[in-house]
Amino acid sequence: MITFSDMKDAGRLSVSDALQSLTGNSFGATLPSSGSGAQSQSTINLLGIGSGRTLVLLDGKRLAGSPSLGGSTANLSSIPAAAVERIEVLKDGASAIYGSDAIAGVINVILKKDFEGINFDMSFGRPDADGGDTKTMSFTAGVSSDKGSITFVYDHQEQGLISDSMRDYTSASMVDKNGDGIISLADDTVGISKYGATIINPITGKKEASPICDQLAATVPGFVGAIDQGTWEGGIGGGEVCGYAYANVSTNSASTKRDAVMTSMDYEILDDVEIYARAMFSKNESYGQYAPAAANWDGIPVGNEHNPYNVEIKGNFRWYGIGPRGTLIEDYQQDYIVGFRGMLADSVEWEVSYHRAKLDYHDTGRDYLSYGGLYYNLANDISLGTDEGQANMSLTTYRKNQNVFDHIFAGAGFELGELSGGMISHYVGIERYETQYSSTFDSQSEAGLVGGSAGNSSAGSRTNDAYFYEISLPVTEEILLSGAYRYDDYSDVGSKGVPSFKVEYRPMDDLLIRGSYSKGFRAPSLDELLGQDSFSATFATDYNACKAQNIELNKCAEAQYDNTIKSNSNLKPETSTYMNLGVVYSGIEDLTVKLDYFDVEVEDVVADITVQDLMYAEFGGVLDKLLTNYPTLSYERDQNGAFSENIVTTSDNGAVSGRTGLDLRANLQTRN
Structure with missing residues (x-):
């Protein structure tokens, strides 16, 4: 668990910064970086098996996916740091409880509630190296009573850009x-x-x-x-x-500016019924510059x-x-939730809620090449080096990404039955998700008339109905068994049911032995299913060309190849198996040690068939078979050995990904 105090003491500006220190995140996550439409995005990647396989919750409810990341992966940059009370981390497969994406674990960001008083914070930071200066300011206020509470938070953050030339490891x-x-x-x-x-x-x-x-x-x-x-x-x-030398002109880390407002309330309207609500609005601006x-x-x-x-x-x-290209990204996010919870007959704890989020992300690119302007200049004998010629060729691109997310939830927990260790706990729930995703490019980009940029519009919608059940069995005072089962029915990729089982054994107060086994799944994103063709300049190593020129394969270097990428509407959900065995020992004063062995395997992985894969297939003599199995692929050479057209790639299920390892954590509390 990471508290707001932990974040503040460590100088962490955002939720993504705070999660960088997790041992399970040692493979890294994305941070705002220059040079792509996702430069304002931050994600978490537990166990290194992909950010789309870690579920992010906000107060226990799924955080709407970023439209710039395909509509499924959550953007941590949208969460105001000053509104965070704590961050809970579940490093275990949890699809049986939370559904899609919880293959590697769950990040649950708990926001402040029941705050009393007023708090104001301001800070400035400057790294030892040039670039990346920071400014933060936050204001928190709240009142509470026996009947309820209301909390208000305003959060402002700024971080300057870092040029590639400012660091030896990124300069040309x-x-x-x-x-x-x-x-x-x-x-x-x-x-x-x-x-x-x-x-x-x-x-x-x-x-x-x-x-x-x-x-x-x-x-x-x-x-x-x-x-x-x-x-x-x-x-x-x-x-x-x-x-x-493009690296002497481009920026590595984009500048960011974030403003967010969050207010939450809860109120006891009857003796056993409480209403709660939260409204959050955030605006993120990010600017990145890269070579002409x-x-x-x-x-x-x-x-x-x-x-x-x-x-x-x-x-x-x-x-x-x-001139150098520049990309200004403006992300607007609205997030609202209202619900009721209470007790029924003093024995059933229930909750119903409605959650709606609307994410509008705008991407404006400046000083791209207009092919129309170039050929207009040539047709009219306008010198390309004049102000008029350059103005004719300069083009501004635009992309709007949107995700509208609606979530209805109902659940109830109760105790029924008894074992020697105590009462048996049950929880049943149903929920419905509706997602509408769109990504719209300007007409010049869609027509392929822009140099230095590419993209096509796409849109789609999805409905998901889910039903789940959890049980906790205290077999004895030392042994606790629990299980869960969830069934999801998607409007576009079919249905899936997954179970999970856990056991905890405490032979003594200071020692806990635990294990778990779970199945999981990840539904392909709407972007993966429905995205339009896009262009990429892809790096790959052409071993066949090296062999033809008698170049040693270990000296065969990468080069860039024009690549058209197609989506695949026939993708199916990925499936996973997660096993964990661990111990927790707290027998030494002020010291807690946790050691976990984990093994996760993901099957039917949605993976790109890349340009490099096609080159491997050609070198291995199986290219014809691959092209036959995937008619959308294109990979042809002319009589001179050059590629006769853009290489066309796509994605499909079929790959397998796995991680096995040990996770060791020690927490030592110091005393003043």
Whole structure:
């Protein structure tokens, strides 16, 4: 458990910051980073098996998924840190209780209630290295009485961006690693791209540096001049490229600014009936900057300064004249819940609630390349280097992601039956989830007329009805058995039922031995099912090309390949098995030690069939079989060995993922 005091004492600005210290999160989670539509997002990744397989709850109810992450994975950045009372962590499979996504565990963020008084906090932070300065301010107020309480929280946070060039491990570099006197793009550089001013020889098909590459290197920041291409790319290679050090222009961590308001109340309307409600509104702004648009230029006209030939040619260019790209993301989230709870006949504890969340995320991209503007300039003899020419080519992109989430819940707990250890506890519940997801791109991006960006709109909806039962059996005073079963019925991917079983044995007051076995599942996100085709410049290693050029496979380097990614409407839920065995010992004063062995296996994993997978299949001689099984895939070479069109990939069930390990935690309380 992590309390608000723990977060404050450790200088943690957000829920995601606080969770970075968890041993179960040692594989890492995402934090706001520059360069993608998810730069304002933060997630948790217990056991390292994917953030979509860790469920996040807010006061025990599912947190609505981020529309920028496909509509299922929760964005921790939407939770105001000052409103947090504590964070509870369940490192165990819990799908039998909570449903989809609880494969690796559950994070339950408990918000402040019953607060009395007024509290104001302000802080400033500056790292030893440049960038990432922080500012925080929060205000909390509340009143309470015998009948109820009301709490109000305002939270403000700011964190400055960190440029790649500010850190040695992310800045661009060129080092002759093998000492052959040649700097090779593929083998000897970091943060440098072929997308600078690189043209393709119309006769040999090899890449060449533009005739003005040296001039650009001398006058335009970012250009590093002509360098060897290194490993052949797609069977067509050799020669050299005009490199561009994009890592000296881009930001690694985006700047963030968060404002959130939360108010909650509870009131006893009858002796055995209480009403409770919560309203939360948050706005997150994030700005990231990265290098000017990298985009292909087909049809470089004869006579252009980059074209030394008497025919039109192609090339890979950095459109530096437009300026660095910038992405401003504005996330708005509304979250409301109202419910009733109470006792019936002094023996049944019941609760009903309605929860609604609406997430609107806006992504505005500035200074992208407009292909329409480029070809307008060429058709009208407008110089690309003039203010008019650059203005014609500069384009602003826009994407709106939305997720509307409705949740109805009803549950009741009661005691029925008795064992030697005490009364048998039961809990039954039903709930219904409705999700409406959409991702809408501007028309220029959808038409493929934007250089340095890509995307297509998608939308879908889902309804899920669930029924669950839990039982706790105190067999003796030392042995406690518990079990649960949940059945989910989805409107789009079918039905699934999963059980869980747990045992706790306490042979002495200071020692607890525990074990669990559970089944779990994760329903594919609406984005995975219904997303439209999208474009990616994907890194992969072409072993067939290396073999054809007698290049040793261990020296075969990565290169970028144009890649179209398709969704798969036939995906089915992933399934999992989780086993845990652990001990808790607290026999030493002020010290508690917990040791757990865990084993989790996920089957039918929704996994991408990547460009690298296709290259492996080709190298292993099974490409034809793979293409036959997946007709949507496309992977073809021309007679020269170059790829004849964009490589098309998709995703499917079938992979297996697993984790086995030990989790050791020790908590020592110090005394003043």
